[in-house]
Amino acid sequence: MSFDELYESCFRNASLVKVPHGKPAKDDASLLVTLDYVMNSSQYVVFFLTAGAKGADLGLKLDNMMKKKNEKGDKDKAQNSPARLRRFFSMKKKKKKDGSINGDSTLMSVVLVDTDYRSNTEDGGSSPQLAQPGWYVYAPQLLATKSRLLRALGFEFPPSLIVVDTASRSVVTTEGRRLLADDAMGTSFPWWPPAAADVLKGDVLKRVNGSVETVDFSTIKTTVRGLLFGAQWCPPCRQWVKQLTPVYEQMKKNGVSLEIVFCSSDRSQEAFDHFVEQMPWSAFTYDPARTLALTRVYNISGIPSLILLDQAGKVITNHGRSSLLEDPAGRYFPWKQRPLYELNEYTVCRLRDEPSLILFTEGSPDDIQFSLSVMDKVSKRLFEERMKVEERRVEEAENKTDENAEPGSGLRNSASSEECSSTGSDLPIPPQADPLQLLYTGEDPICDHILESILGLGDFELPLICIVDGLAGQGGSSGLLFLLRVKIRPRQSAASRVLSLSKHSLATLHHRTP
CATH class of the missing domain: 3.40.30.10 (Glutaredoxin)
Structure with missing residues (x-):
């Protein structure tokens, strides 16, 4: 699902810590804000996705561009400020509507996210060292929220710069790293891509x-x-x-x-x-x-x-x-x-697309037949449910009125910073927020490599069900984060077990992560 579709239920109240200018006061609560606060005080948010200390030079270039762009924006606002225009035309100041954005908004803000799952611990991750004064750092919270965020942003590998337009909550580009290298001053920022019809x-x-x-x-x-x-x-x-x-x-x-x-x-x-x-x-x-x-x-x-x-197209x-x-x-x-994939050299790339339920066996012909007997009907049933949800989602998106006539033309109405301090959301998480793809293993050596070398489960008796997340692993790219394992026996109702596991929410599984 898109960033916009998941924003209200998943990302709106994500906790961020603002990097102060100078030494902060002890326990300064004003430094703890929400993503919604940042989204509503900026025209664009640049998500700087790194892993540990990767991207130090990139961070300096980004900070330099941000300062120049925001300084220019401040000068432009000063020249064309409402107060200046009112004085020129001898107009009185109008009262502000409750909850509207005032003139204190900036052109761009930077949110630093460490994609290494270890950064979710109190002492894990070194990305805050890369943060510059005025930036915001994604605070440790549920891995499920981070996993959804990375997928919604279209993250692939660290370090990455992903630009989001706050008015439409749409991803402008995932190629900010390359574009910044070609446009260090940000002359063409936010780097809107051309329309597909114009180049295809x-x-x-x-x-x-x-x-x-x-x-x-x-x-x-x-x-x-x-x-x-x-x-x-x-x-x-x-x-x-x-x-x-x-x-x-x-x-x-x-x-x-x-x-x-x-x-x-x-x-x-x-x-x-x-x-x-x-x-x-x-x-x-x-x-x-x-x-x-x-x-x-x-x-x-x-x-x-x-x-x-x-x-x-x-x-x-x-x-x-x-x-x-x-x-x-x-x-x-x-x-x-x-609905169902055999895990092999051609499908292993899909493990980064979505959290995956994998049925591991020895991979013999009999084992493959067992896997199909367990997974086939279940996968089709789940896939049908998923397609129905997807159809409704597309229909709702088509019927949704566009609140912003032009990309980047304005900012959404927002609650005050005090109102944005809530850490929870009353909206339910959409069913497709946590998709789960199903795979079974065969004779391909990649299956043993994943089970033994990546998941470290080579000593466990097979058959074995594992649920893994390819984006929540170390660095967001080098491995799979193991979420859950369940030993099954051929004589048990294995299909029912798979169906039951597939109904777990990703948040529940992440809670169980050691």
């Missing part, structure tokens, strides 16, 4: 009957369109092309409605031409500016990357390569989310 067009080199023709992107009418981001100078990109070529050719022979379009990050026209000759699929003509724009639209943080889009999956290599026959076309 133009000339495409398409192979037709052995020859190359130039066509417009709009003429590609396949059900699924893949955007492959890469470059000839990148060895993994060259390897991806070799891996995907036979799969793509087989799918085309089988009549699968798929077309891949290469988006080049090559450094020259010559390198682009040489690389494209090795590809059986289409390619946008060489245009670094367009590729850069596409990476911003779809939040591509590195190459190689293959995303799959539907006909409306919406992302089906960011795991395009894994989806195609796992399914060369197109059995799961168009590769939307499935």
Whole structure:
């Protein structure tokens, strides 16, 4: 779910500690605020997501930009302040409405979040050392809240800078780290990305009957369109092309409605031409500016990357390569989310997408049949429930009136700072706030690696159910945070056990974390 959808029930009253200018007074309660207070006193909030001490240089650059942008904003407000305008036009001051934002708002604020789960302890985490005066530090609280926050922000790896527009509560960009490197003064801040329709067009080199023709992107009418981001100078990109070529050719022979379009990050026209000759699929003509724009639209943080889009240009999956290599026959076309996955080298990347319930077995054919007998019906039932909730969510989003006519055009009405000091929310957590994907293990060695090396459960008797969270692990990227394990026996009602566990809220599971 989006940041906006979860804000009122999950994030509004998240506790933050303001970093003071100078030595603070002992037990200064004014330094403890809520995220809602910060959101309502800023036009943009930059979430600086780090792990331990990662990103010290990035923090200094961010602080320098914030000071310059806020200083400029203060000068602009002074020149165009309501008081100045009233004096000029000899107007009287109007009374402020209760709960409205006053002129003390700033252009941007920074919230520092340590993604290392150890930072939730009193003595854990070193990110506060990176905090600059005037910043806000995410205080230790439920891991469930942090996990939801990281997913809602679209976090991938630390250190990251993610910009949120406070008026719409929408994520402007997840690529703030790269954009700050290119725009240290923040001239184009908040770095709104272009609209997909404005860049997902133009000339495409398409192979037709052995020859190359130039066509417009709009003429590609396949059900699924893949955007492959890469470059000839990148060895993994060259390897991806070799891996995907036979799969793509087989799918085309089988009549699968798929077309891949290469988006080049090559450094020259010559390198682009040489690389494209090795590809059986289409390619946008060489245009670094367009590729850069596409990476911003779809939040591509590195190459190689293959995303799959539907006909409306919406992302089906960011795991395009894994989806195609796992399914060369197109059995799961168009590769939307499935009720149940086998854990292997192609699906392990999904463990970061959502908290996961994994049924570990020895992986023999009999074990796989047992896993399917346990998980199949349960996963389908849960998936149907999930799709119904998703349909209602989409319908509600479409019917929701837009309170802000322009992105970043204003601030929401807010309670006072005293009213924002509440630590709880009366709103129930939406059902889809804590999605849970289901997986079972087979013969792939990655299963043993996860069980033994990452989860440290190699000595436990199998079969075993584990619930893990790939974003709540150390550093938010290097491991899985183990939440719950349950030993099951084939003669027990294993399916009922799985269903019961899947009904746990993520918050309950995080409470049980050692």
